[in-house]
Amino acid sequence: MTAPLRVGIVGCGNVALNFHLPAYLALPERFTVTALADPTPERLELGRTGAGLAPExxxxxxxxxxxxxxVDVVDVCTPQHLHRDLVVAAAAAGKHILCEKPLAATPADAAAMVEAADAAGVVLGxxxxxxxFPEIIAARNLIDDGAIGEVRTVAVDMLGVVDSPxxxxxxxxxxxxxxxxxxxxLMxxxxxxxxxxxxxxxxxxxxxxxxxxxxxxxxxxxLALCRLETAHRAALVNIGWGFGPGGIRINGSKGRIVLRYRDDGTIPWAPFEALHVTTDAGTETLDLPAGQELAPLIADALRATVADLADAVTAGRAPAAPGRAALHTLEATVAAYTSAALGRSVDIPLPADGPVHRHGVTGLAELDVPAASGVRRRALFGLTPAPTSTPAGS
Ligand SMILES: NC(=O)c1ccc[n+]([C@@H]2O[C@H](COP(=O)([O-])OP(=O)(O)OC[C@H]3O[C@@H](n4cnc5c(N)ncnc54)[C@H](O)[C@@H]3O)[C@@H](O)[C@H]2O)c1
Structure with missing residues (x-):
């Protein structure tokens, strides 16, 4: 039996105190929380009392x-533009790292974090x-078992996202x-x-x-409507704050999988309701546990995430989402912004010397974004709308 990993949590905001700290406290045989950090005194004190720590x-x-x-593991729960310096320092100090998503606000920051963890030989999860989420695991298992043949397309709708402060x-x-x-x-x-x-x-x-x-x-x-292309397949990802529909549909060569959420709402605010598999044999509804409401669902998923990190550290294997995979996800996301600005498809990885790789969405201002682009017209991400031309003679 290995000793519990000693965790220091950096950032005592909502996700840290509502989900990360309770996840560690629920797994005392795997983790001991030994330290917290936050420059906002009231958050630090909330965390300190919640974790039962001494002032030192x-x-x-x-x-x-x-x-x-x-501290064996540094858990980074700050907003993403602050992740890089913290993760690079933690890696240099030989600590394993769990970092909140998105890995960073820019691909360059994320790449530096991945390199730092690789160089130090520490786990970056x-x-x-x-x-x-149980229905995601079930859907992926069905796909891997060939239940619907070859996957052709996936549609993920999350148009009812709540804009939480x-x-x-x-x-x-x-x-x-x-x-x-x-x-x-989208980010x-x-x-x-x-x-x-x-x-x-x-x-x-x-x-x-x-x-x-x-x-x-x-x-x-x-609101972001995205098309993600792979070598042989494609996915549609539609994400928006508001009241639009949610749900996941997977289209295979021999059938389909449909994941439904309460009132056709958005995961994870709307609890999972049913997973239907349709093939030429008919439609089967998978026998899965009832979906949970938001807070217990995220609490369970966070416990699974931190347990996976402990397994990765102790067994010397990759975590479920290693830094390099998260860098790739971030590249795809930033590529979506670039595409929306330029009005064309964008390949990933993005050029490492380009402004969007280096600065993320704020780098779009350095690209030749057309005057007609919706991103420019709406003055998103710091872009300025083109001046409206005055007809000659008026
Ligand atoms: N995986 C999930 O389901 C999930 C859910 C919510 C948030 N998140 C992610 O977690 C991160 C934090 O989100 P949140 O909602 O908790 O934000 P928040 O605004 O509630 O909390 C941020 C905290 O970071 C602290 N902080 C700021 N600068 C710091 C520094 N230099 N060192 C230490 N602490 C610092 C702030 O004082 C604050 O307490 C974000 O990256 C977000 O995307 C993930």
């Missing part, structure tokens, strides 16, 4: 936590927690800041991107997309 175990400066000898004591609206979030609803819910790729079961190579605001004047998109 909590830090306003995350780098003091990373330097602690009694990313919280792609929707991979652990961040913790009140910090910057509740950071998800609407392109530099901090790296995008809007926040890139869960849909990795789920689509997981179910289409082939790496995404090319992306095209349309994006729009949900609220006029917002600096980030609130």
């Amino acid at each position: 175990q909590v830090h306003g400066d995350a780098f003091a936590l990373i330097a602690r000898e009694d 990313v919280v792609h927690n929707y991979l652990f 961040g913790a009140a004591g910090y910057r509740p609206q950071w998800r609407h800041d392109p530099a901090a979030a790296g995008g809007g609803v 926040d819910m890139l869960h849909g991107v990795y789920l689509a790729e997981h179910l289409v079961a082939e790496p995404v190579e090319r992306v095209s997309a349309h994006v729009d605001t949900a609220t006029p004047g917002d600096a980030v998109e609130g």
